[in-house]
Amino acid sequence: MGSHSENNGSENTPGERGSEKRGTTGFGRRDLIRRSAALGLISVPTMSFLSACASSGGGGGEDKAKAGKKTAKNPLAVNETAPLEFVLFDGGFGKEYAEDAVKIYQKSFPGAKVKFSATQKIQSTLQPRFNQGTPPDLIDNSGAEQMDMGVLVGKKQLADLTPLLDAASFDDPNKKVRDTLRPGIVEMGQFDGDPVWIMYYAYTVYGVWYSQKALDSLDATYPQTWDQMLAVCAKAKKKGIAGWTYAGKYPYYLPFSLYPMIGKVGGREVLDAIDNLEPNAWKHPAVKACFDAYYELYKKGYVLQGTPGLDHIQSQTAWAKGKALFIPNGSWVENESANVIPADFDLAVSAPTGIDSSDKMPFGTIWASGGEPFVVPDRANNAAGGMEQLRIMLSEASSKNFTSKVKSLTAYNGGTDGITLTPGLKSGVAALDKAGDNVVNPRLQDWYVQLQKEKIGVSGLGEMMAGRLTPAEAIKKIQGYADEAAKDTSIKHYKHQ
């Protein structure tokens, strides 16, 4: 459940998808609990689990596979017989695409034994192995049980992927892997300085999602200024349709359209200042203008009644049924809500509406970034093999395979020619073309999960959109949270390079 799944959390990492189950249904039958003899035993359910990870200090790492022979076909010098272990997050993208890529690896290295497994419980499965120093060689660290990247990097648990980026690409020996990727992917994998710790494999387009058919039926086009937006919502209201809905229980979906709007109105530097937790970053007039605009939707009654009590699935369902025109979301929505989106819905995504012509960036400025983060642990026995597996996945053929199977783009720049694109995907590609260089990538959700989701999302934006805070109060509250996070010594801090 990832990025969506509000299940436990990690929902929205780009890339989580709905099919993931959120939440633990973990503590099972009460009867078991009942029988657990002593009172008090139950009181700290997680603690006894933790004891299972009693740290045993680094055991692994000494028996790493020796390097193989570096050839044109094997630029990473993978040891031809070293076993490879690959653990995938089994979420909305399924596992078929990775299994297909594993087959290619085995063809290249017939002498290597590949152990592939897929799970939804990344952290439960892998935490003990990190604690013992015997992690697998390649991990798709995603979903509700995503391991905190900041902690992994800070504790030097990940390998630098620069050798992979500098290796020749799978399709063209004259091109480095890094030159075949979409803009921003490499930077996203950096935390501080040059090393690249994470390879985001999927590519998510965030924005305002709507039904082209519904918009046509109102004789409207997608609004580019906020006055036009209000006019469209007023038209919709006359027909008994709400202008907007959003995942009210998980209001950190609002930033998918709100943050790029702030970037469009005030320029990229406003978003960078916010990410860097600079003092008064939220006090910028562009932030206020955008908050006021969104608050107006609430004030004028353009938000679907009851939205603050809906979860992501419920809000998407209401939207798919035509109860609301617009919803801020990511490109996974097409796959996640496939069963409720009508066949003639004509799903489309647009870059966020701005305020007016004085905005710093043109209409079309959009948030797009990597999702589905793959990492190679520092103590992996066969790190070169893990990177080689990624190099295979970043080939045109593997990328196409992924896109056609799961309706999502990949980090590989291209890979959409010659396959039939679904309406949402087609619209996403068009939005990216229109954006050109005007792609923004706010990082709060990767760097400061608790700040972004709980504090800014639920306690700030969620309260404002439910009408319990004014924009000025929300900004003050959010600035306070950001200042707290900047001062919090228990978390690692990052800055845009």
Place this chain on the structure above:
Amino acid sequence: MQHGKYRFVVGFLALPLGLYALFVVWPFVQSIYYSFTDWTGLSPEFKMVGLDNYRRMLDDDIFWKSLQHSLMFALVLPVVTIGLALFFAFMINVGGRGRKGGPVVSGVRGSSFYKIVYFFPQVLSIAIVSLLFAFAYNPDSGAINSFLRGIGLDGVQPLWLGDPDLALWCVMAVLVWSTVGFFVVLFSAGMASIPADLYEAALLDGAGRAATFFRVTLPLLWDTVQSGWVYMGILALGAESFAVVQIMTTGPGGPDYSTTVMVLYVYQKAFRDGQAAYATTIGVALLVVTLAFAAVVMRLGRRERLEY
């Protein structure tokens, strides 16, 4: 006859006590140990940091909110649940007015049917119950608001779980709904063992339902009520409250932290934020709260044992 008694006792107790020490006491000791470190839970390295985690906890607003909500659960839920369960159990077992030719002590009409109905939620996993109620509370198309619209109250459409003033009560209501049946059955079993002649005597002296309950039933059930009380408090502080809050509420943790509870906070720190040591610190606080709760209930509830 006393010969070898201790060896015999020790021999029988060694295995269960050994298991208990290994799987219960030892993890507790370890958790307390980790609360003095900076262990992340994601790497084998950690160092001792003394009381830093405890200092941080005392300054942590969210921790205080979660403690407040957990205490509220521990105080309110047992009162409501046990009060309701006692009432239902009494009506099912003793509350009937003697019908001609029937037994003197009987439940209200249809009591065997009610017994099954009350117990039914116990059969469902708490996760399923939480999901069902999450749908019922859906402000747009949920059962509760649809019902309100159906009876013409279109203007009354609360946000339920989306409203910081209501969310915690919504969660508590679900916990009451799902646990009351267990206590009804527990108290029914207790009442069944109270001799019928005590009730007959009370009836002959002209006691009404209320007097019978407070003068006969409750005093004789006191031990059962007390253990039920502690048990319900622990459920409210622990696993059950985690499941409902995690599955049902915004965030999870409620709008503006209005439903966050200690167990949820332990979980989030350990499994979302990579701060296992801090999570164990909160776990230690939860342990203290739980033990204190049990001690208080036991102390306040001390009475003479009645023989009957």
